[in-house]
Amino acid sequence: MKLQHYLGGLEGIDSEPLNFEKRVFVEPWETRIFGIHVAMMGLSKHLSQALPQYPIENVPTKFNSVWTWADLRKGAEAMNPFDYFRFRYYEKWLGGISGFFVQSGYITQKELDTRTATYLEKTDAPLPSMSEPAIDDQVIDYLHRGDPAIREVDNQPKFNVGQKVLVKDVPTTEHTRLPGYLRNKTGIVDEVYQGAYAYLCSTGADGLGEPMYVYSVKFDPKDIWSDIAQSNSWVYADLFEVYVEAAE
Structure with missing residues (x-):
């Protein structure tokens, strides 16, 4: 969900120190x-x-x-x-x-x-x-x-390494695998993973369900967080094909 899921890329969510719990089970x-x-x-x-x-x-x-x-x-x-x-x-x-x-x-x-x-x-x-x-x-x-989750499909990937892509702002209902902070952002395909990956349930309007290719997309952090971004670094995200389109 946009409100409560995949918020890791948003700044200023919590002013309290983060608790990095290392135990797998606490209780x-x-x-x-x-x-x-x-x-x-x-x-x-x-x-x-x-x-x-x-x-x-x-x-x-x-x-x-x-x-x-x-x-x-x-x-x-x-x-x-x-x-x-x-x-x-x-x-x-x-x-x-x-x-x-x-x-x-x-x-x-x-x-x-x-x-x-x-x-x-x-x-x-x-x-x-x-x-x-x-x-x-x-x-x-x-x-x-x-x-x-990997499956064999007849079609080929829509995008190639080095191609500029735009992350869609797809509608979501009860579940999404698209990080909210990357919506409407532009990146470069860094890797095309071998084989197609089936998501284990349909997400409806979000578009997941059928097997599709997955891409590692590289983003300039300044394009995401503007002047507060750290320089000399990149942000990588693995995105299902339904989440991206060719950038103009």
Whole structure:
């Protein structure tokens, strides 16, 4: 989103010192949220058509949805902007995942609120426990082999190394991979990556979804931040083809 996503290139966002947290997990519950997300990816229905293909139809799971990194990001970024800035990293994950399960009909909001209240009242209450070896094997197999985003396409890249391109100001809804501070800025194609890359979900008006080429585009920081930019430096951004057009 333009308001709350990809704000790293804007100046003066926060007057407080930045906290560069080096720990992957700060609280024990964060590991469980990460595990839930990984399990959802490993059981996602799109994997039967992915590269490599997985026998999802034979896995005895009630999870019958598509879930990818992109869906996680969409859910987190669709949060109220004030909540987005107020919550920590894995709290955003929790909000996105919880919202997905409610919207998909796996649980009602009332059921979720009731269970939340139960565990808030008794924090040491045991969590539900069950095991299905076929599900465990599928998730572990997914962790080993993954779901590569690169695809083969018939068309050639639209732009070449050294070509000047303009970053579009594309419409966005719930998710975008375009840094807001680069919109309407001009740069030079520095590298054309081999192969086309499929984004793992459609972003609607943003244009992502189908496989397309990705470019490393070089920007003069003075064209982005004017006189406050640091001299003798460059800004590089990897941009999907749908985000750029030939500059006049």
